[in-house]
Amino acid sequence: MIKIYGMPSCPDCAEVIELIKGKEDKYYFIDIGSNVRLMKEFIRIRDNDPVFDERKQRGSIGIPCFVLEDGSITLDPEEAGLFEDNAGPSCSTDGKGC
DSSP, X not given: OEEEEEOTTSHHHHHHHHHHTTOTTTEEEEXXXXXXXHHHHHHHHHHHOGGGHHHHHHTBOOOSEEEOTTSOEESXXXXXXXXXXXXXXXXXXXXXXX
């Protein structure tokens, strides 16, 4: 199962939530805003994986974040089997991306 870390209030995450409807056997959405434990879980991933380096430099949060079945992490929905254009900005810490 592919885990997706995000928040429904993030436009990019909301789009992903719509794409995974009916595919709950393959995808599991984790709302990091619903519980501080889940936020900490995401932050541990974000702080330790270099896939986030570019996003952090741009001021982006790095959601939606996909943890694939092999444990690898991607920020690209296509790599997680979702075939939508992800050219838009990710949610940013300065509020410009959301």
